[in-house]
Amino acid sequence: MKRRDFLKNTLASSTLVGLGGLSLSSFDTLKTKKLTILHTNDVHSHIDAFPVNHPKYPGMGGVVQRAKLIEQIKKENSNVLLLDAGDSFQGTPYYNYYGGELEFKLMSKLGYEATTIGNHEFDNGIDGLASQMQHAKFQILSANYDFKNTIMHPFVKPYQIFMKDGIKVGVFGLGVELAGLVDKKMYKETVYLDPVETSTEMVRILKKVEKCDLVICLSHLGYSYNNEPNKICDLKLAELTQDIDLIIGGHTHTFLDKPVIAKNAIDKEVLINQVGCFGINLGRVDFYFDNDSSIVANGKSILV
Template sequence: MIRRKFIKQTAAASSLIGFGGLTMGMSNNSLLKPSKKHITILHTNDVHSHVEPFPSNDPRYANLGGAARRMNIIQNVRKENPNTLLLDAGDIFQGTPYFNFYGGELEFKLMSMMGYDAATIGNHDFDNGIGGLAAQMPNASFELLSSNYDFSNTIMDGLTKPYKVFVKDGVRIGVFGVGIQLSGLVNKTMFKETSYLDPIELTTDTVDALRNKEQCDIVICLSHLGYSYKNEDKISDLTLAAKTAGIDLIIGGHTHTFLEKPTIVQNKDEKFVLVNQVGWGGINLGRIDFYLDESNKLKSSSLVLDV
């Protein structure tokens, strides 16, 4: 099998995206200038139990993906920059016989081996029932983050956190999760008494805690809301970015959207938010590099890594 190892450079990688008043469209030479801090974010979404590469006869994704290849890329990036976070935006489960046979055990163990730092919950992560999800939690060495699912009356109570603060090279990075409305999408018997809370309200409260209480320099949302919808009443990543403030990056899932570069959205404070999603099935690994200068102003660049 021939392994594909090339990297697609996006438009955002050849120009830096400004935050907090920095201008956009800066020269790529800016990447060569020393920055005070450099944080790398690697991310996946909607892997759907694709442990192995797609088969060679797949009409669209022949020989792409696979956990072993992804792990190799992750290890190489970490050698390049030890200040790296690895995140997932949900729908870890369901899609191949590995889930049918092992119920998510293999997926969580492989993610733990790869060194994932955090993930959020997708609707398909309830496909073995909320009890099935809870049963696999001991196999996850990473944090499962959800700010707008109230699990207090379920077996998942206490097994998730609304957010987590990571410190890399002195930079405080707040990561939180939001999930999609389960009613009408997932059978009630699968999620039991899980309560869905408004993601915009919960995001506002969570970001306030991360920025003010936790004093975070970077705030990242792991979202399984979906990239965008024709029905504007349905909350999407683009809606969340526009109607809130204080988020630097939304890593999305659910809609299996392949973005060659992050979408730039102006938030309610007229500052820029990156919204990214890298398809599905583990065939891509997203990469966002944040650069903080001496005054902690933020710049970013992005890549899409083919697995």
């Protein structure tokens, strides 16, 4: 499928925008396939909803409310891919007591299909992380953490391809640099690889070799850093690469009410989204594929 451009709509509007010279009326008459991407990031062990008297997030979030929302969306949409951008661990006593077991079991029950690794996944050390892999019934993706000399090596893949009604979706993961952020003894012999070089190789494989229709990056690099303009982040990753269609971000707890459009290295448009933290929001991006290799994209953040 040839390279496509993306446009976003506002949170208040559900109007679709036609791309590539395709009008909305003609789009309706074509055979289309719809793919719904749902995503979270930085849930940080917030299993329960916030108390109703919480000053900032009264009654918001919680696995039960998220599960109901996901179930409803899946009833209404046949092709759904549920993803996470890391830091599902650490933040409440649930992690202190269960060490990540409960988080991974609940993510599995909710139907997550892939996640990447956040820095807080190392809070009980790499051995503590590895001990929880038995509870993860979804794929752990990290292309720029080299685990070959660690206990995590058997559990992590750089990318995964998902087939949804004939739509071939390639997903790969990226993690933030651990040095200076996480104690070396916690991640041991894990080697951090350059995210831009890694992404270039990932999209070569996913676009050129595997011929994926859509390429998604699960990024725990952070959305942007105002005080560190040269630090790699989602905005810079988009700018320095090509052929990534959607970057689902994490780490900086950035609340975006809808995806941001960035230009890549060849002046094509990339969608970037991040939905804050603590499971308060669920990100949603709908892609409509027509039989003429054009796409319509529609994204927003949904309050849980």
